[in-house]
Amino acid sequence: MATISIEHASKSxxxxxxxxxxxxDVKDGEFLVLLGSSxxxxxxxxxxxxxxDPLADGTIRLxxxxxxxxxxxxxxxxxxxQSYALYPNMTVERNIAFGLEMxxxxxxxxxxxVREVASLLQIEHLLSRKPSQLSGGQRQxxxxxxxxxxxxxxxxxxxxxxxxxxxxxxxxxxxxxKLHQTLKATMVYVTHDQIEAMTLAxxxxxxxxxxxxxxxxxQQIYSTPANMYVAGFVGAPPMNxxxxxxxxxxxxxxxxxxxxxxxxxxxxxxxxxxxxxxAGREGSKVVLGLRPEMITHNAFGQSSAPEIECDVELVEPxxxxxxxLIRLAGQPAKARVSPLFACEPGESMRFSIDxxxxxxxxxxxxxxxx
Amino acid sequence: MSNPRxxxxxxxxxxxxxxxxPQLVVAPPFLLLVFFVYGFIAWTGIISxxxxxxxPSFDIQGFQQYARLFAMDRWDVAFHNLLIFGSLYVLFxxxxxxxxxxxxxxxxxxxxALRTIYLYPMAISFxxxxxxxxxxxNPSLGIESYMQKLGWESFQFDWIVNRDMAxxxxxxxAVWQASGFVMALFLSALRTVDEDIIRAAHLDGxxxxxxxxxxxxxxxxxxxxxxxxxxxxLSIKSFDLVVAxxxxxxxxxxxxxxxxxxxxxxxxxxxxxxxxxxxxxLATVAAIIVPYLYSELxxxxxx
Amino acid sequence: xxxxxxxxxANGKRYLLGxxxxxxxxxxxxxxxxxxxxxxxxxxLKDLAEIRAGALLDLPHEMNFAPxxxxxxxxxxxxxxxxLQPYFMNSVIMSVPSVVISTLIGALSGYALSLFHFRGAxxxxxxxLFGCFIPFQIVILPMAQTLGYLGIxxxxxxxxxxxxxxxISFTTLFFRNYYVSVPQELVRAATMDGAGFFRIxxxxxxxxxxxxxxVSVIWQFTQVWNEFLFGAxxxxxxxxxxxxxxxxxxxxxxxxxxxxxxxxxxxxxxAPTLVVYIIAGRFFVRGLTAGAVKx
Ligand SMILES: Nc1ncnc2c1ncn2[C@@H]1O[C@H](COP(=O)(O)OP(=O)(O)O)[C@@H](O)[C@H]1O
Ligand SMILES: [Mg+2]
Numbered sequence: 016m017a018t019i020s021i022e023h024a025s026k027s028x029x030x031x032x033x034x035x036x037x038x039x040d041v042k043d044g045e046f047l048v049l050l051g052s053s054x055x056x057x058x059x060x061x062x063x064x065x066x067x068d069p070l071a072d073g074t075i076r077l078x079x080x081x082x083x084x085x086x087x088x089x090x091x092x093x094x095x096x097q098s099y100a101l102y103p104n105m106t107v108e109r110n111i112a113f114g115l116e117m118x119x120x121x122x123x124x125x126x127x128x129v130r131e132v133a134s135l136l137q138i139e140h141l142l143s144r145k146p147s148q149l150s151g152g153q154r155q156x157x158x159x160x161x162x163x164x165x166x167x168x169x170x171x172x173x174x175x176x177x178x179x180x181x182x183x184x185x186x187x188x189x190x191x192x193k194l195h196q197t198l199k200a201t202m203v204y205v206t207h208d209q210i211e212a213m214t215l216a217x218x219x220x221x222x223x224x225x226x227x228x229x230x231x232x233x234q235q236i237y238s239t240p241a242n243m244y245v246a247g248f249v250g251a252p253p254m255n256x257x258x259x260x261x262x263x264x265x266x267x268x269x270x271x272x273x274x275x276x277x278x279x280x281x282x283x284x285x286x287x288x289x290x291x292x293x294a295g296r297e298g299s300k301v302v303l304g305l306r307p308e309m310i311t312h313n314a315f316g317q318s319s320a321p322e323i324e325c326d327v328e329l330v331e332p333x334x335x336x337x338x339x340l341i342r343l344a345g346q347p348a349k350a351r352v353s354p355l356f357a358c359e360p361g362e363s364m365r366f367s368i369d370x371x372x373x374x375x376x377x378x379x380x381x382x383x384x385x
Numbered sequence: 386m387s388n389p390r391x392x393x394x395x396x397x398x399x400x401x402x403x404x405x406x407p408q409l410v411v412a413p414p415f416l417l418l419v420f421f422v423y424g425f426i427a428w429t430g431i432i433s434x435x436x437x438x439x440x441p442s443f444d445i446q447g448f449q450q451y452a453r454l455f456a457m458d459r460w461d462v463a464f465h466n467l468l469i470f471g472s473l474y475v476l477f478x479x480x481x482x483x484x485x486x487x488x489x490x491x492x493x494x495x496x497x498a499l500r501t502i503y504l505y506p507m508a509i510s511f512x513x514x515x516x517x518x519x520x521x522x523n524p525s526l527g528i529e530s531y532m533q534k535l536g537w538e539s540f541q542f543d544w545i546v547n548r549d550m551a552x553x554x555x556x557x558x559a560v561w562q563a564s565g566f567v568m569a570l571f572l573s574a575l576r577t578v579d580e581d582i583i584r585a586a587h588l589d590g591x592x593x594x595x596x597x598x599x600x601x602x603x604x605x606x607x608x609x610x611x612x613x614x615x616x617x618x619l620s621i622k623s624f625d626l627v628v629a630x631x632x633x634x635x636x637x638x639x640x641x642x643x644x645x646x647x648x649x650x651x652x653x654x655x656x657x658x659x660x661x662x663x664x665x666x667l668a669t670v671a672a673i674i675v676p677y678l679y680s681e682l683x684x685x686x687x688x
Numbered sequence: 689x690x691x692x693x694x695x696x697x698a699n700g701k702r703y704l705l706g707x708x709x710x711x712x713x714x715x716x717x718x719x720x721x722x723x724x725x726x727x728x729x730x731x732x733l734k735d736l737a738e739i740r741a742g743a744l745l746d747l748p749h750e751m752n753f754a755p756x757x758x759x760x761x762x763x764x765x766x767x768x769x770x771x772l773q774p775y776f777m778n779s780v781i782m783s784v785p786s787v788v789i790s791t792l793i794g795a796l797s798g799y800a801l802s803l804f805h806f807r808g809a810x811x812x813x814x815x816x817l818f819g820c821f822i823p824f825q826i827v828i829l830p831m832a833q834t835l836g837y838l839g840i841x842x843x844x845x846x847x848x849x850x851x852x853x854x855x856i857s858f859t860t861l862f863f864r865n866y867y868v869s870v871p872q873e874l875v876r877a878a879t880m881d882g883a884g885f886f887r888i889x890x891x892x893x894x895x896x897x898x899x900x901x902x903v904s905v906i907w908q909f910t911q912v913w914n915e916f917l918f919g920a921x922x923x924x925x926x927x928x929x930x931x932x933x934x935x936x937x938x939x940x941x942x943x944x945x946x947x948x949x950x951x952x953x954x955x956x957x958x959a960p961t962l963v964v965y966i967i968a969g970r971f972f973v974r975g976l977t978a979g980a981v982k983x
């Protein structure tokens with residue numbers, strides 16, 4: 016059993032509020048990812064869980080027990096740091112064993128524990144080296160080993176992969192995921208990389224300026240983002256935001272979508288489900304959230320989805336898909352089409368719009384309204 | 386592996402103490418310095434307000450020692466010498482040090498050896514430096530007579546025994562001793578200059594000289610400032626070099642305030658006057674150091 | 689710096705002229721820097737007759753080590769005539785503890801200071817730092833009295849105490865500036881591993897600071913060994929350090945001036961710091977710029 020429960024946590028450094036009234040529950044064995052851009056307070060929150068920063072306000076419980084005043088070493092938590100923080104003067108073996116040494120384990124016990132972890136991470140051949148003689152990926156493994164060797168009930172990761180190159184990052188991501196499945200330990204993982212978050216997380220908590228914006232499974236975060244910030248942060252290329260007007264045509268509720276065809280402005284009508292929240296708001300402006308994959312080619316006209324035709328300004332092939340840059344309501348927007356159907360830049364093309372997955376946001380509050 | 390439940394009960398006192406250990410560790414040396422620096426400054430400050438002569442008395446009389454001090458020709462000479470010595474010493478050490486650093490930065494093969502040669506005077510005590518230069522510059526057997534014997538009959542270099550010039554001899558020896566240190570400061574700063582900036586400037590068609598004058602040296606402003614502060618405060622503290630080189634002479638023509646203070650306090654039983662002159666030295670140093678420390682620590686705090 | 693030679697199309701002749709110019713300036717400077725030590729060394733090996741002949745810059749006719757022997761063990765300083773040797777030993781006895789103790793204290797307090805994050809921490813640091821810059825004239829009067837109270841006036845112990853105290857400002861500065869550049873995550877990692885303040889210091893921070901330990905030791909050693917004011921103010925007779933004894937020897941007016949002995953004595957007094965410098969000066973400059981005078 017290892018649960019974390021944070022209630023109304025706040026933290027300031029001097030006059031800057033870094034965390035504001037954070038409440039968060041991590042279930043036993045869960046892989047929770049804290050996702051947010053740099054400086055939003057992720058590391059601070061992690062340090063508070065670890066006990067490295069004292070909490071100004073609020074409570075933090077581990078397994079239901081309040082631990083606000085418990086020293087980090089007594090929380091049974093291990094942490095992997097962004098810079099790895101390996102002890103430069105010690106060999107890899109001693110780096111890994113240092114936590115056990117401080118806890119007065121015997122030499123034999125330490126040796127056995129280190130050997131076990133080293134074989135798990137495939138770093139046996141590095142044990143006698145100093146950190147300065149290791150590559151980035153190897154250092155990363157050693158840092159993981161140092162956390163694993165103590166068999167803590169909770170693991171904290173602070174952007175552990177951000178210093179690796181793209182290929183290695185992908186590999187380590189898979190290994191961390193495997194590790195979680197083997198150990199079944201509770202893990203809190205901080206990153207600013209949304210792909211890392213989506214692939215690793217059981218649940219994601221998205222933070223901004225010290226406030227949690229939304230907590231949910233990767234799928235929930237992706238398909239029903241709580242607000243425009245979350246919607247824009249998750250997904251690549253990001254969601255297109257188009258300012259449109261709610262309207263009713265022939266008894267059908269929907270939005271008016273201005274586009275450009277052959278250099279001339281043109282207006283399309285997209286029918287939408289009329290929810291309670293939207294009813295009676297015809298004529299008011301809302302922000303339409305369209306992910307690129309919701310604007311796609313309609314090759315054989317099989318789909319019954321509404322269609323628009325408009326000019327394509329730029330074409331960006333990415334391999335599997337091709338992105339077409341179009342202009343909706345005066346704003347650039349990206350559509351994701353199959354390379355087979357992509358047109359040349361400057362030509363016009365027909366797109367079908369998947370209205371069932373559309374998000375609508377209030378232009379002022381930026382919150383999801385439908 | 387560990388059993389945190391049990392430990393949680395024990396943690397309190399020791400772990401709470403851990404949190405304040407940095408403060409507890411700094412406290413003794415800090416208090417030591419408060420006593421031996423600030424306490425002693427206060428002591429000297431108070432003595433400077435008394436008429437202490439051979440033994441300190443704490444009978445405060447006001448600023449009469451300062452009045453005496455400013456009326457003394459000897460102090461006048463010492464302070465005037467400090468102005469000459471300080472400005473020339475700082476200026477020449479900075480210029481020579483900076484020039485040597487730039488020259489050494491030109492991929493000189495023997496850089497290591499040359500650096501050691503420029504730097505070694507820094508390891509030597511002022512007493513030894515003074516002794517060496519005193520010997521070289523003595524008119525009867527030194528460089529002057531050597532040149533004359535070589536056939537350059539009119540060669541004259543008798544500054545060391547010349548009232549008007551003796552202080553400049555101190556400048557020469559002091560610059561000789563310090564410029565290598567300045568060179569080292571600048572050289573290591575030059576090594577941290579981003580090479581890409583230099584490559585970009587080369588591509589823009591700038592000559593090496595232009596790159597140094599226009600880009601690199603201006604970017605070393607913090608080093609100029611550090612070097613200036615170090616040299617300036619060293620010049621105010623200068624004492625031993627004068628003792629060994631000219632012993633303040635001829636007469637008292639080459640004394641510096643530090644020598645004045647020593648003379649008054651230890652030779653003439655004028656403790657009050659010595660304290661007053663020490664306070665003047667401190668004020669001069671503080672005028673340079675306090676703004677520097679203030680700006681440095683502020684900048685670091687916000688940076 | 690991109691080497692001009694490697695740029696294609698550079699003017700070869702101008703480049704060569706530039707190199708000649710640079711090299712001549714550097715060599716002139718080298719001669720000027722080496723000049724004094726050459727004169728001192730060659731004078732110390734000449735006999736008095738040769739010196740009086742006035743050939744200052746000439747090499748000695750023959751190597752004559754008698755002045756060195758005399759300076760080391762026979763020259764008269766004050767009333768004693770056993771040379772610089774006892775004073776040299778005084779300086780050794782004075783330097784070693786002052787250097788070791790002040791470096792250790794500086795390492796510990798510099799590390800602790802680097803952990804200060806509260807408001808006002810900078811003021812504490814600035815107050816300690818100011819001790820590096822004070823003219824020591826401001827403290828010699830009260831210090832003379834204090835040493836008297838403590839019963840260590842006119843003793844090497846007294847000088848050790850003085851040098852240790854005023855060395856702390858420097859050593860603390862060195863270590864503090866080094867430790868603030870060490871990533872905080874290292875301390876955090878060690879805390880998670882269960883190490884407390886002293887164990888982090890001993891197992892991790894102190895070994896990490898090796899370059900700064902070198903700086904601190906070299907700096908303190910040259911400062912303490914070369915120091916004159918405290919030695920001249922607080923000691924007399926047999927407990928004087930070598931700098932004070934050297935000055936007395938050179939300014940003694942009792943006998944015929946033996947320039948060669950004076951110069952040998954000067955070299956003997958300068959030898960320890962020179963040796964340290966030539967061996968480890970590189971590390972000193974490197975470490976100093978790594979931490980202390982970052983600007
Ligand atoms: N020790 C500190 N003192 C002052 N400000 C800090 C400190 N640590 C972090 N901050 C500030 O708190 C904010 C959040 O920092 P952090 O938690 O490290 O962000 P993240 O990990 O999300 O990038 C940043 O604006 C940072 O400048
Ligand atoms: Mg962070």
